[in-house]
Amino acid sequence: MRKTIFVVDDNDTNLSKAEEGLEDNYDVMTIPSGARLFTILKKMQPNLILLDILMPEMDGFEVLERLKAEKEYREIPVIFLTAQTDPETEARGFEMGVVDFITKPFSTSVLLNRVKLHIDVAQLIKESTEELERSHAELERSHRNLMFIMADMVESRDEGTGGHIDRTAGYIKILIEGMVKRGVYYDEIKDWDAEMISVCAILHDVGKIGISDLILNKPARLTDIEFDDMKNHAVNGAQIINNVIARTGEDSFLHNARLFAEYHHESWDGSGYPHGLKGLDIPIQGRIMAIADVYDALISERPYKPSYSHERAVEIIVKDSGKRFDPNITEVFLEVCEHFKDVEYTLKDK
Secondary structure: OOOOOEEOOOOOHHHHHHHHHHOOOEEEEOOHHHHHHHHHHHHOOOOOOEEOOOOOOOOOOHHHHHHHOOOOOOOOOEEEEOOOHHHHHHHHHHHOOOOEEEEEEOHHHHHHHHHHHHHHHHHHHHHHHHHHHHHHHHHHHHHHHHHHHHHHHHHHHOOOOOOOHHHHHHHHHHHHHHHHHHHHHHHHHHOOOOOHHHHHHOOHHHHHHHHHHHHOOOOEEEEEEEHHHHHOHHHHHHHHHHHHHHHHHOOOHHHHHHHHHHHHOOOOOOOOOOOOHHHOOOOOHHHHHHHHHHHHHHHHEEEOOOOOOHHHHHHHHHOOEEEEEEEHHHHHHHHHHHHHHHHHHHHHHO
């Protein structure tokens, strides 16, 4: 497929000469001003822009600055096609992101060679970037599959928590969407994919792999000593995920999964475990998971307790706002918690 070159210059002679030199090899569009360039860019984008510096109204540096400031245009290679060749002009141009200078008057061979070089470089960068993105996507798919396998291992050992992992993932998705909608901790979570982040949460109890079955499935309340042992699952979980990261490399899935695992039992007032963190020192993943985890524990039957109603669970969580739970996230929970019942109804017996 032929590549497209935009030539931007206020001089008709320069435009004609550039077009004549390139048209046998490229689709060429000649453009008389920077303002006109941006009008055309809204409809189509070139593979490269040849840009004059000395133009009225908007000079080449102003055009370049605007191109680099706008995300959809900043990757288009720009070559200054200009009679200005002083060191200060070149230094300024390269600093702003121009890829080359072609000095006017130019020969057709120089023009073609420089344009071909940068078209080829841009194509190579594009292909390399796409390959890296494919590799990264494949790695993330592998990590996601690994998460599901490890989560199933945990749930198959813990006889009293059937469906807990899937339900808490559903609650987290609801909470995140509610937080984004209401602007709660927006700067921290605005770029999150709620679906993806909720999947990361399925490993929050992976550290239970290292807890004895006698403790994990004890049909009664744990003693203080047993509970101290159970508390280790938060640190154990983080270490398990860190070991995976050390062998395979970190990505967003494993990064978030580790934070959910390590910090979901920290409390807003500093009374939680394993680190006794307080307030905003607790990673936001832990603060979100705390509400989802406790809600599901409350509405689920255990050998040592009956299941509580949705209303009673909400009441308990709201009462612990500012103690166990982040008060800002608790407010969101109170507004969206009716949707938790949909998750509970769908997955409670899973």
